[in-house]
Amino acid sequence: DIVNTVDRLIGKAPDLKGRTILITAGPTREPLDPVRFISNHSSGKMGYALARQATLRGAQVVLISGPTNIEPPVGLYKFIPVETALEMEKAVLDNFNQAQVVIKAAAVADFRPKKYNLGKIKKQDGGMVIELVKNPDILQELGQKKQQQVLVGFAAETDEPEKNAVDKLKRKNLDFIVLNDITQEGAGFGSDTNIVKIIYRDGRIEVLPRMLKRDVADAILDRVLPYLN
Amino acid sequence: DIVNTVDRLIGKAPDLKGRTILITAGPTREPLDPVRFISNHSSGKMGYALARQATLRGAQVVLISGPTNIEPPVGLYKFIPVETALEMEKAVLDNFNQAQVVIKAAAVADFRPKKYNLGKIKKQDGGMVIELVKNPDILQELGQKKQQQVLVGFAAETDEPEKNAVDKLKRKNLDFIVLNDITQEGAGFGSDTNIVKIIYRDGRIEVLPRMLKRDVADAILDRVLPYLN
Structure with a gap:
């Protein structure tokens, strides 16, 4: 009916009421010294859009976020800011058991500097x-621990994106994976829009058109619904 | 008189009218691949405050800035956004000759990855x-090229800050250097306030109290004035 349609259009159908959803967002920063770090171009927009839409749809949202410039959405259940991958790991594990859905939109650094210098590393000649x-x-840890949780991951790939995304989906025991082809204009990091494919465990690949990240967020949440009991 | 005092208080005495001031701000990002980079915690606030106050005081300001989340001040003569140290170098050298004053508030990366990977580096086992x-x-290049320019640098140090700042002042042929002790609360990166010492070529050290970055900017510009002919 019309009310449901309008609610749906403005993203307010309470179809996630009573669910706890854990969402991660943003990059991590891996420090070399008090001044320098290794990071990545994740803006956090996709994860924050997911947190906002899930909140509007009635979910109790735990948002765990690396450093971004975005205000956390109003109405979050919990907001946990972190810097490093190790901090992200701890926050995610601390909040995993209570969640029915986990969506990992953060771009967690794969590597960190082996050594942290307490003082600023001095410039030196040569390399x-x-x-x-x-x-x-x-994500792999969560895939191993998972009980009833619906587990959704992201892949941002430049080479053989579909093959790499399918590998990641299987290796990490996800329910589905959202593939960003970051080589396309209007997709991925920093953009307000995104172009994604959704890949399922049975090998099905769903290609979505270029959409606002808010609408991509709703599309992802729509696809979580059937997995919830 | 009262008008001058008020103008001064709101930072509008046109005492830099007719001068071109080149200001650099923010961090640089040194890419490893399309997704990852090395950067630092510079927020750009100090450089943008300098650009704003210099503009209010009548200067023609060229602001060359690494990636920040700050809107460029209104009324700039030129705004040149850059990402890497090499881009920063080119923009600074292109604009050096026309400037009477150069204030280098950017935190330019000392090092960049030797190799840039065109594709995203894949995660691998081990280190x-x-x-x-x-x-x-x-800054050292500018110190060598300098003709009539007033050259001001910044130092953000954790170890032996004064000694390191004096070395930098001399090695780089600066007129004075602004020393940030980033180990203090309310100073340095990201903060809205700053605690600085100004060190001159004759060895004089001026200690300023904790001030808003806007007021630190005006204090620095005040100290540039006597060098202008």
Whole structure:
């Protein structure tokens, strides 16, 4: 009916009422010293759009976010700001059990500097080498721990995107994965729009048109619904 | 008189009218691949405050800025956004000759990755090593090229701050240097206030109290005036 349609259009059908959804967003920063860090171009827009739409649809949202310039949406259940992948891991694990849905939109650094310098590293002649060690793979840990949770991941790929996304979906035991082809204009980091494909465990690939990240968020939440009991 | 005092208080005495001031601000980002980069915690606030106050005081301001979240001040003569140290170098050199004053508030990365990967670097088992090469020292180049220009640098130090700042002042042929002790609360990166010392070529050290970055900007511009002919 008309009320439901309008509610739907403005993203307010309370179809996620009573659900706790854990969403991660933004980049992480992996410090070299008090001044320098390694990071990535994630703006956090996709994750914040998911948090906002899920909140509007009645969910109890826990948003765990790396450093971004976005105000957290109004009405969040919990907002947990973090800097590093290790902080992100702890916050996610602390909040995993209570969640029915986990959507990992954060771009967590795969590596961190092996050594953190307490003082600022001085400029020196010639080159320099930074040793990196692998960060924990949070999504993979969740895939192993998962009980009733619906687990959704993102992939941002430049090479063989579909193949890499399918590998990630299986390896990490996800329910579905959202693939960003970051080589396309109007997709991925920093943009207000996104072009995504959704890939399912049975191999089905759904291609969505270019949409506002808000609408991509609703499309993802729509696809979570059938997994909820 | 009262009008001058009020103008001064609101930062509008046109005492920099007819002068071209080149100001750099923000961090640089040194890319590893299309997604990842090395950067630093510079927010750009100090450089943007300098650009704003200099504009209010009548100067023709060229602001060259790494990525920040700040709107460029109204009334700039030129705004040149850059990402990397090499882009910053080119923009600064292109605009150096026309400037009477150069204030380098940017936190330019000392190093950049030796290799840029066109595709996203895939996660791999074990560690990883990044080779870095030295970026050009833009301030030192300017110190060598300088004719009539007043040249002001910044130092953000954690170890032996005064000694390191004096070394930098001399090595780079600056007129004076603004020392941020980033280990203090209410100073340096991201903060709206700053605590600085100004160090002159004759060895004089002037200690300023904690002030809004806007007021630190005016204090720096006040100290530039006597150098102008």
